[in-house]
Amino acid sequence: MTSLTNQRVLVIGGSSGIGYEVARQALEAGAKVTIASRSEQKLAEAASSLGDVETAVLDTGDESAVDSFFARKDAWDHVVISAAQTPSGPVRKLSLDDARRAMESKFWGAYRVAKAARFTERGSLTFISGFLSERPSGSSVLQGAINAALESLGRGLALELSPVRVNAVSPGLIDTPLWAKMEETSRSAMFERVAAGLPAKTIGQPSDIANAVLFLMTTPFATGSTVRVDGGGVIG
Template identity: 70%
Template sequence: MSNILSKKRVLVVGGSSGIGLATAQAASAAGGRVTIASRSAEKLAAAAAQIGNDIETAELDIQNQTDVETFFQRSEPWDHVVISAAKTPSGPVRRLSLNDARAAMDSKFWGAYQVARAVQIVPFGSLTFVSGFLSVRPSATAVLQGAINAALEGLARGLALELSPVRVNAVSPGLVETPLWSGMDAEKRRAMFEGAAGRLPAKRVGQPEDVANAVMFLLTTPFATGSTVRVDGGGAIG
């Protein structure tokens, strides 16, 4: 995949850690001119140092409409945009407060919606959302997350029509070992990953690079639009 994105301008929202960071690394290795965006200047600096290759950074809160509109008004059109920024509270519907539920929707759905509304992408470029396999394999303890992921995938399909010839797709990961789980007790985290791996047909949990590979496929495949690519170790069928 060397230089397949040569000189292409690639924006990775949420590119300072986890799946977004792995995607930024892959796009940079493929020759892309990559910008990573995040709310945290500290995380951006650490990620940029890790990636190298003259990575550019941008502080951006995609939940803030003014920030989003100002950022994209000041930037040139992008070749490819990937949105992997979301940290959503979880829990059963009747226990999750409405404020937390709205915050989750604001973070993962409306944030992506605001970017899609404001961004300028060159014809035949691409916009890629990162959703999650709970959209097709609901969990009784994460109902809202499944609904948000399904909404995001529906948004991708509709925007593929509205924004054509810009291509719009989604990548739907299963359980992935990212810093999202770093606040969990180390032993409990290890047990969770081992238990999940045993139940999955792939017999392993995902790594950020697995999801980044799927994103790169969508960025570099001109015939892919309106699609959702699952990278879940068989979680949707297991």
């Protein structure tokens, strides 16, 4: 495994959840970390907790902003994309506007970054997808399709951008602030119910996904891969 010491790491969506944990672990590994998101306030709060990180307000939905950001920055050793907002629901009940917003956020946002980002020769790009790409849900059809498209994009880019390495990490249910809007009792009951049905018998934590991201960042032979970290959700 290669060292992250003094490597320049950009974590888009690094102000909370999985992205925050990736940033924290990369810092611990000696990297020079920049976290980016749309919210200046969330970035400031995350930076206060993380310590020695740079911050950047960046909306991956704004093509000109993405292009401008990468044009004025030096090449990155590693870029991780964890930012996305994906409304969910059955296809026949989810409005087309919501469906377009979901695709715009998670797929096209990542596409814009991949198109504009500049990497060092042996750099890496890592997407965060989701296990619904392999185990569809009748109530989250679009999310599964978006995740599958993102993973396919990663495999193609691994060829196009070579020797830059491109991979994806596919999480199962992870206990992140995404679920904070749910009433606590309902959230706990859902986590317990899902955990009971998984081979791992537990819900994932952001650190579980960050471990996989750092593995991909520091393993020179890993490219075009999707690493599933889902507690056995696909096989369960």
